[in-house]
Amino acid sequence: MNDALATAVAVERAPRARVEQLQLERVRRVIALISERVPLYRERLGRAGVRAEDVRSLADLRGLPFTTKADFRDTYPFGMLAAPLEDVVRIHASSGTTGKPTVVAYTRRDLDVWTEVMARTLLAGGVGRADVVHNAYGYGLFTGGLGFHYGAERLGAAVVPISGGLTERQITALRDFGATVLCCTPSYSLHLAEEAGLTSKDLKLRVGFFGAEPWTEGMRQAIESRLHLMALNIYGLSEVIGPGVSVECPERRGMHVAEDHFLPEIVDPVTLQPTPPGLTGELVLTTLTKEALPLLRYRTRDLTALDPGPCACGRTFVRIGRIVGRSDDMLIIRGVNVYPSQIEHALTQIPDLEPHYLLVLRRERALDTIEVRVECRAETAAAGEAALGALATRAQRRILEVVGLTAEVAVVPPKTIERSVGKAKRILDLRAEGEGARNS
Ligand code: AMP
Ligand code: ZN
Numbered sequence: 001m002n003d004a005l006a007t008a009v010a011v012e013r014a015p016r017a018r019v020e021q022l023q024l025e026r027v028r029r030v031i032a033l034i035s036e037r038v039p040l041y042r043e044r045l046g047r048a049g050v051r052a053e054d055v056r057s058l059a060d061l062r063g064l065p066f067t068t069k070a071d072f073r074d075t076y077p078f079g080m081l082a083a084p085l086e087d088v089v090r091i092h093a094s095s096g097t098t099g100k101p102t103v104v105a106y107t108r109r110d111l112d113v114w115t116e117v118m119a120r121t122l123l124a125g126g127v128g129r130a131d132v133v134h135n136a137y138g139y140g141l142f143t144g145g146l147g148f149h150y151g152a153e154r155l156g157a158a159v160v161p162i163s164g165g166l167t168e169r170q171i172t173a174l175r176d177f178g179a180t181v182l183c184c185t186p187s188y189s190l191h192l193a194e195e196a197g198l199t200s201k202d203l204k205l206r207v208g209f210f211g212a213e214p215w216t217e218g219m220r221q222a223i224e225s226r227l228h229l230m231a232l233n234i235y236g237l238s239e240v241i242g243p244g245v246s247v248e249c250p251e252r253r254g255m256h257v258a259e260d261h262f263l264p265e266i267v268d269p270v271t272l273q274p275t276p277p278g279l280t281g282e283l284v285l286t287t288l289t290k291e292a293l294p295l296l297r298y299r300t301r302d303l304t305a306l307d308p309g310p311c312a313c314g315r316t317f318v319r320i321g322r323i324v325g326r327s328d329d330m331l332i333i334r335g336v337n338v339y340p341s342q343i344e345h346a347l348t349q350i351p352d353l354e355p356h357y358l359l360v361l362r363r364e365r366a367l368d369t370i371e372v373r374v375e376c377r378a379e380t381a382a383a384g385e386a387a388l389g390a391l392a393t394r395a396q397r398r399i400l401e402v403v404g405l406t407a408e409v410a411v412v413p414p415k416t417i418e419r420s421v422g423k424a425k426r427i428l429d430l431r432a433e434g435e436g437a438r439n440s
Contacts, residue, residue, distance in 0.1 A: 033294055034296060073102075082292065102238060104239060121243065128155055132160065133180075147242040149161055186219050188422065190356070210234065235320065249315060266282065284298065284299055301326045304324060334369075334405070343357070343403060352377055358417050359427050
C-alpha cells in the first residue's frame with residue numbers, strides 16, 4: 001500500500017473529535033462551493049439565509065435544505081454540476097423506472113476519491129495484490145462495474161472485468177482464472193452458484209462484495225453456504241458517488257460509512273426531523289469532497305439506522321444497518337405497510353424454499369392483493385403437488401407472522417422465476433395504470 005492510501009485507511013480509525021472536525025471544515029467548504037457554482041443551491045441557500053460561516057457545528061446542518069431526486073430531474077442533465085464540463089472526465093447515469101435518467105459527473109479528483117473509497121471497500125475484506133477479482137457488476141453507465149474496477153486495480157489485484165451476463169462464461173472464468181474475490185449483486189451470486197452447481201466447492205472464492213439491491217441475512221446464509229466465501233454488504237448510490245459509500249467489515253454488524261467523504265444523517269421520512277440513534281429512518285447524505293456534483297443533505301429514500309457505537313474492528317466511522325426498504329418502495333396492501341425485504345426474510349426462514357421470488361400485485365375491486373411466487377428445492381418439486389401445497393401453506397403462515405398480512409403463495413419449481421444479471425426484479429405490478437401503479 002502506498003502512503004496516500006495508507007493515510008486514507010488510517011483516518012477510518014481516527015478519534016471521533018478529529019473525524020467531526022474534518023467533517024465540519026469540509027461541510028463549510030461544500031456550502032461555499034455550491035452557493036457560488038450551482039444556481040439551484042444559490043437560490044435555495046440564499047432564501048434560507050445560509051452562509052458557510054454560519055455553520056458552526058455539525059448540528060447546524062439540521063436546519064439546512066435537503067436535496068432530492070426531483071432536483072436532478074428539474075435540472076436535467078447538467079444543472080446540478082458545480083464544475084464546468086471542461087473539468088468533467090466521466091459521466092454515469094442511473095436509469096429510474098420512469099422518466100429521464102439521473103446524470104452524474106466526476107472530475108479527475110472525484111475519480112481519485114472514488115478509487116480511494118473503493119480500494120478501502122475492498123480492503124475491508126482483506127483484498128490485496130495476490131487476489132483475482134471477478135467483477136460481475138455491470139460496466140457502462142451503471143457505476144458498479146467501473147467503481148469496483150478502479151478500486152481493485154488501485155490495490156494491485158488482478159481484475160477480471162467480465163461485467164454482467166453470459167453466465168456460462170462467468171463460471172468458466174471463475175474456475176479457470178482462480179478468482180478469489182467476487183463482486184456482483186447478491187441475487188446474481190445465487191444464480192452463479194446455481195449454474196456452477198456442485199463444482200462451486202472447487203472455486204477459490206474467499207470473499208464477496210454484494211450490494212446494489214436489498215438483501216437479507218437469509219440470503220447471506222444461502223450465498224455463503226453455496227459459494228463458500230464471506231459475503232460482505234456494500235452500499236452506495238450513483239447520485240452520491242456509486243459504490244464506496246459504505247461497506248461491512250468482517251464483524252458484519254452494519255456497514256461503516258466513509259465518513260471523511262460522506263456525512264450521514266437519519267431523518268424521519270415524514271417529519272424530516274432527525275431520528276434518535278438506533279432508530280430506523282431515511283438515510284440522508286452530504287458529500288464532503290466532491291467537485292463536479294457536491295450534494296447537500298441528499299434524501300436517498302433508503303431506510304436504515306445509524307449505529308455510532310464502537311466496532312470491534314477498530315474503525316471509528318459510524319455504521320448503517322442493512323437497508324430495510326425504500327420509503328418509496330413501501331407497498332400498502334389492504335392497509336398493511338409491507339416492504340419486500342420483510343417477505344424475503346419470512347421466505348428464507350423456510351429451508352425447503354429457494355431465495356428466488358417475485359411479488360405480483362393486483363387490484364381486484366379496488367382492493368390490492370399480493371401473490372408471492374417462490375421457488376422450492378428440486379427435491380421438494382419431485383415430491384408432488386401435495387408437498388408443494390403444504391409448503392405454500394407454511395410460507396403463507398410465516399408471512400402472516402412476520403408481516404401481518406395474508407398473501408396468496410404459489411410455490412413453483414426451481415429455475416422458473418426469471419433471473420437478472422444485475423438488480424433483481426422482485427415486483428410485478430399489475431395494478432391498472434393511473435391507479436397508483438408502478439413497475440419496479
Ligand atoms: P444506483 O444509483 O442505480 O446504483 O442505485 C442505488 C440504490 O440501490 C440505492 O439507493 C439503494 O436503494 C440500492 N442499494 C444499493 N446498495 C444496496 C444495499 N447494499 N442494500 C440495499 N439496497 C442497496
Ligand atoms: Zn467494523
